[in-house]
Amino acid sequence: MAFIVRMGQLLVDRKDFFLKLVGEHIVLSLIAIAWITVIGISLGIYITRQKRIANLVLAMTNVLYTIPSIALFGFLVSFTGIGNTSALIALTAYGILPIIRNTYVGIEEVDPQIVEAAIGMGSTDRQLLLKVQIPIALPVIIAGFRTMVVMTIALAGIASFIGAGGLGVAIWRGITTNFTEMTVVGSLLVALLAMGSDLILGLVERLIRRRVFGTEKGV
Amino acid sequence: MEVIQFDAVGHAYQPGIPVVKDLNLRIEKGEFVTLIGPSGCGKTTILKMVNGLIEPTEGEIHVHGKPLSEWDPIALRRKIGYVIQQIGLFPHLSIADNITYVLDLEGVSKTDQRKRAEELIDLIGLDPSYLDRYPRELSGGQKQRVGVARALANDPEIILMDEPFGAVDEISRRGLQEEIVALHKKLKKTILFVTHDIEEAFRLGSWMILFKDGKIEQQGRREELVFRPATPFVESFFGLKNFVSYLTLxxxxxxxxxxxxxxxxxxxxxxxxxxxxxxxxxxxxxxxxxxxxxxxxxxxxxxxxxxxxxxxxxxx
Structure with a gap:
């Protein structure tokens, strides 16, 4: 109990410090999320049009995913140095898998009869994609987006180990100065950010699912 | 006048294993032709060659007097109505937007699209209130009606139908068959209708073409195929059961x-x-x-x- 009170006290005393970290954390995550979304969705769409390289791209992102995050951060430091650049590259590399995979799978799993009908009626490839495939795949893409956002926010906490800002700074400082309350408050704030985004995106996902399929469960 | 013409057309998905061989066929404007035959006889392949979904590996196809190779496939497909077995309605679009999908591709204004959707829903005998519903709210028979309306949206001269009533129950199917015959009489479209159901072919087409192994086994009025079979295959395909359906129909x-x-x-x-x-x-x-x-x-x-x-x- 006393521990929780001390944490509360810390939060009040160092309000500006934590607010600044939360702000940095959100900005860092948002930039990474923007990168991941643009690159991931484009690549995901591209490999539905270039099936021969689809498996290769998916396998490569899978491999990226299996590298321990700490190792990847450390590895990047020797190329792009300490700071936000390395953090962004690492976050992007990790978050890209769910987006590419869900975009690809979502589009590939659109009922072939529907695709055939759309082509048979004279859709160009662009029209097929924008008017039929993406709208129908949207719930799946959003599900991937949701996973990625939560993951990126959590992972951004580690980014401070290579000199990036964000709540990781508090965690890192807590650990190095043996200040447990600081570590826990930082971790809780990261968790809170992740859970909050998950909650909001969950609502969005349900809304889109209902629009596309008429139920929240799926087809 | 021929709207569709096949000259020595062949198609092989794999080299050496043709599914359609040396096909010569003339389909006149306004005819209701049923393509019938056992599964794997190439009838669906033939249908899909008309709108360029499948390219012939041999021979030449003319549509509206112009060889397929000179048609822009997108433009061609927009001039040909297409109805498939599983209907393929778009789940994320309202019935109105489903019906006018081709018009949307063509960039027709929303108000004109709405007008056309209202005309067509009336033509297929559904209440206009359905326009703002979604495919999932409709029965199989209703969906198929919408599928037909969608094929008519751009007022095409040719309509291709690939076993469109295969997935609906017997009673709805009868109703749909009668309606499509009535629509054909009214609109005078050229219809190519693929089916494996002999009774359906009897009911619908003024002209029947029986395929076997990618070749025309016999074509003609239903009486000719039943009573003057050209080969033992035609005779066994139509059999006594179909003599009975013929008499009933x-x-x-x-x-x-x-x-x-x-x-x-x-x-x-x-x-x-x-x-x-x-x-x-x-x-x-x-x-x-x-x-x-x-x-x-x-x-x-x-x-x-x-x-x-x-x-x-x-x-x-």
């Missing part, structure tokens, strides 16, 4: 003798089937019944010998 007046009708003890009314007439004759052990019209006037006689002659007369 043929109105008595089509086979009656209308020269100097005479009154007999038993009479049948115009619109009843040849099968009804035969049952009546069998039941009363007579060899001739009179045929009367709705006003109870004598119009002809039904006799087996004459009916047989009518069935076997060559067409065209």
């Amino acid at each position: 043929t109105a008595v007046e089509e086979l009656m003798d209308s020269d100097s009708p005479r009154l007999t003890d038993h009479a049948i009314t115009v619109g009843q089937s040849a099968m009804d007439a035969i049952k009546l004759m069998f039941f009363h052990r007579v060899d001739c019944v009179s045929v009367k019209n709705e006003k109870n006037e004598l119009v002809g006689n039904f006799r087996l010998a004459h009916a047989k002659e009518q069935m076997e007369r060559p067409s065209k």
